[in-house]
Amino acid sequence: MSQFEGFEERPAACAVCETMLPEAVDGLLSEGEQSAFDKHVAGCRECARELAEAKRGAAWLSMLKSQSPEPPAGLLARILAETTGGIQPDAVAAPAASLPAWQPQPHPFVTAPQRGFAGQWAALRKQCSDLLLTESARIIFQPRFAMTAAMAFFSIALTLNLTGVRLRDLRASNFTPSALRRTAANVDASATRMFQNNRAVYQVESRLSELHNDDASNDAPSSGHR
Amino acid sequence: MPPEVPQTRPQLQGDRTAATAEQKTLADLAARCLAGDAQAWEHLARTQHRRIYGICYRFTGSQSDAEDLAQEAFLKMYRNLASFDPEKGNFTTWLTTLTRNLLVDHYRRSRLERASDSLDEGYDGDDDGPTRAERLTDDSKTQEQHVSGLELRAQIQEALKQVSPDLREAVILRDLEDMDYKEIAEILGVPQGTVKSRISRGRGELARLLKRLEGQVM
Incomplete structure (x- = not known):
């Protein structure tokens, strides 16, 4: 350390004296220590000079201490305004983010169990609505997410349309178990009907083709025998 | 002669109890x-x-x-x-x-x-200008001004500002805030021996800075 520079060139007694110097100035040495210190200083010019300087410095500081600096009139008000948003109207209020963590804040997961299920449900619903109103809403309404959602909606609507469900005609009653069963049966019947119809069409087509082929084969030999 | 030397400060039991309270x-x-x-x-x-x-x-x-x-x-x-x-x-x-x-x-x-300010001062080339201590005790000021308490304290404050920062903080905490060596060591994050040394050196540095002023006050 820089404060111990030069100790090598001085006697060990001077190093001890220097260690005791602030306590000697402050009057904190015991009687024995004080007499040993005085004895050394009396015979050591360098230590005597250091003691005299330290005493003078302490005296100047005690003079300075006699009047403590007066803070500006508005300092306390500004401190309070900056921290708790206190009493100074013209002071700049601290932003919400700078408020301390120890500021009392009701925590939903701590307070909710005390209010029973109704309280929990209300808190949950509030959280969900808050979520939709703030961050999530901001994400959802970004153009790329909105376009994806629209495409998904159209493809679902198209699929439902093909299966015979008309979104425009949907009612709450359509979602009762019996209505859902009926819809499923209708879709099934429709699919079966389509399959049966297609089978009939294919059978007719196949029969026509066979007849056509038969005609062609009967014509060929007869023309050969002619 | 230096100004009034501070009295010894024995830690009284009553003071300690009040401080604890x-x-x-x-x-x-x-x-x-x-x-x-x-x-x-x-x-x-x-x-x-x-x-x-x-x-x-x-x-x-x-x-x-x-x-x-x-x-x-x-x-x-x-x-x-x-x-x-x-x-x-x-x-x-x-x-x-x-x-x-x-x-x-x-x-x-x-x-x-x-640092940039002191470089500028150097380029001004005012080698014969007053030293730090001399600037503190401008001879153009009258004796009465120096002796007045307010002016004197301003001079001491000006000198304190020029003491090295590690020594300055030690003497401020000891001599102006009345903290003990242990508390200062805790605040500065250094051993008590270092604190004592800094206090002595800080007081000494201040005394040397104010040496000229001392002669005028006395």
Whole structure:
């Protein structure tokens, strides 16, 4: 350390004296220590000079201490305004983010169990609505997410349309178990009907083709025998 | 002859008891603040802002810097009050450490500016200009001005500002804030031996800076 520079060139007694110097100035040495210190200083010019300087410095500081600096009139008000948003109207209020963590804040997961299920449900619903109103809403309404959602909606609507469900005609009653069963049966019947119809069409087509082929084969030999 | 030499300061039992009670009160106030008591915070700020401003002013020597730093210290304290642990140390030491860290940061920030200022002074080429100590005791001032308490204290403050920062903080805490070596060691984060050495050297440096003024006062 820089404060111990030069100790090598001085006697060990001077190093001890220097260690005791602030306590000697402050009057904190015991009687024995004080007499040993005085004895050394009396015979050591360098230590005597250091003691005299330290005493003078302490005296100047005690003079300075006699009047403590007066803070500006508005300092306390500004401190309070900056921290708790206190009493100074013209002071700049601290932003919400700078408020301390120890500021009392009701925590939903701590307070909710005390209010029973109704309280929990209300808190949950509030959280969900808050979520939709703030961050999530901001994400959802970004153009790329909105376009994806629209495409998904159209493809679902198209699929439902093909299966015979008309979104425009949907009612709450359509979602009762019996209505859902009926819809499923209708879709099934429709699919079966389509399959049966297609089978009939294919059978007719196949029969026509066979007849056509038969005609062609009967014509060929007869023309050969002619 | 130097000015009046300070009296010895024996630690009386009564003083110690009063100091302990004061620290207990401060710790209680801090706990109430943490519980959300705004009045406790106001009381804490009201009782501490003068001392914190004083430390900042004595260290920087500038009213505006001291004001900004004191405000910053209280904002930092407000945000970090939860980190105060009464079992690890008293409230005054905790708050002083926090303030001292801000002062060190401020000193480091402004060091570059000061370095460029001193370079400019060098380029001005005023080699025959007054020394630091001479500037403190301008001969054009009358004896009456020097002797007046206000002027004298301004001169001492000006000299204190020129003491090396590590020595300056040690003497401010010891001689102006009446802290003991152990508390200062805790605040500065150095051993007690280093604290004692810095106090002695700081006092010595101040005395040398004010040597000329001494002759005029006496």
